[in-house]
Amino acid sequence: MLKVENVTKIYKKSASLFKREEDFVALNKVSFSLEQNKVLSIIGESGSGKTTLAKIICSLLPYDDGKIEINNKNISDYTKQELSNTVQMIFQNPYASFNPKLTIGYSLFEAVNENIKNKKDFIKEKLALVDMEDDVLDKFPHQFSGGQRQRIAIARALLKEPKILIADEPFASLDVINQSLIMDIFYKIKKEQKTNIIFITHDISSAFKISDKILILQNGNMVKYGNIEDIKSDKTNEYINELINATYLMD
Ligand SMILES: Nc1ncnc2c1ncn2[C@@H]1O[C@H](COP(=O)(O)OP(=O)(O)O)[C@@H](O)[C@H]1O
Numbered sequence: 526m527l528k529v530e531n532v533t534k535i536y537k538k539s540a541s542l543f544k545r546e547e548d549f550v551a552l553n554k555v556s557f558s559l560e561q562n563k564v565l566s567i568i569g570e571s572g573s574g575k576t577t578l579a580k581i582i583c584s585l586l587p588y589d590d591g592k593i594e595i596n597n598k599n600i601s602d603y604t605k606q607e608l609s610n611t612v613q614m615i616f617q618n619p620y621a622s623f624n625p626k627l628t629i630g631y632s633l634f635e636a637v638n639e640n641i642k643n644k645k646d647f648i649k650e651k652l653a654l655v656d657m658e659d660d661v662l663d664k665f666p667h668q669f670s671g672g673q674r675q676r677i678a679i680a681r682a683l684l685k686e687p688k689i690l691i692a693d694e695p696f697a698s699l700d701v702i703n704q705s706l707i708m709d710i711f712y713k714i715k716k717e718q719k720t721n722i723i724f725i726t727h728d729i730s731s732a733f734k735i736s737d738k739i740l741i742l743q744n745g746n747m748v749k750y751g752n753i754e755d756i757k758s759d760k761t762n763e764y765i766n767e768l769i770n771a772t773y774l775m776d
């Protein structure tokens with residue numbers, strides 16, 4: 526349903542007065558696809574281009590070459606509204622996800638599409654999916670922990686009933702308990718089969734737990750794209766070995 530073909534992204538490094546403008550290739554001909562009811566993980570060290578790729582798929586960033594289609598339609602042919610109903614992204618930092626001046630209820634109601642009849646029930650249903658009670662609605666973002674905010678951010682993304690949910694290092698600032706709570710939520714979303722997940726992480730072991738396919742990036746280049754067996758059986762690839770060893774060190 527999502528097809529990414531040879532996507533290339535070049536950041537123009539800001540030129541100083543005496544230096545010529547330098548190009549930086551953040552993504553170099555990256556290709557992959559996401560199939561219905563499958564979870565795809567994008568793995569790579571910091572700086573490998575994961576967030577850039579995620580933002581490009583959501584049309585938050587332009588790209589320089591290649592093609593991206595969702596359900597056989599180029600993402601540039603989607604209106605902003607259509608795309609936001611199709612792809613939702615959860616960002617790395619749950620503290621920046623919500624407007625601190627607005628109640629959670631306000632932020633969530635605002636995210637519900639007009640065609641939904643009983644907005645409150647609809648919101649409650651999504652909150653239940655992330656194990657939050659509806660008493661969160663009258664509260665403000667600062668009254669919640671990072672893990673709770675991340676779960677509310679997932680609920681808000683699901684209010685759009687998107688075909689694709691991109692979670693960009695959703696565990697980055699969370700403790701182990703919150704990480705596993707959120708992992709369980711992704712399992713539930715996967716089981717419901719309405720939303721397909723792109724899971725971005727630098728931790729290959731959590732990707733092994735939930736993914737059907739894995740894309741490994743290094744400095745904007747594709748190192749490997751395949752199913753878990755393909756990745757695990759590739760003993761000769763040094764970067765993959767490094768990622769696997771890094772996981773064991775963390776545990
Ligand atoms: N707006 C930008 N301008 C210039 N370079 C950028 C910009 N955003 C990201 N980069 C560079 O692109 C590379 C990939 O960044 P990013 O996509 O954030 O990687 P990741 O999410 O894997 O850590 C990094 O080297 C980063 O410094």
Ligand SMILES: [Mg+2]
Pocket residue numbers: 575576577693694
């Ligand atoms: Mg990132």
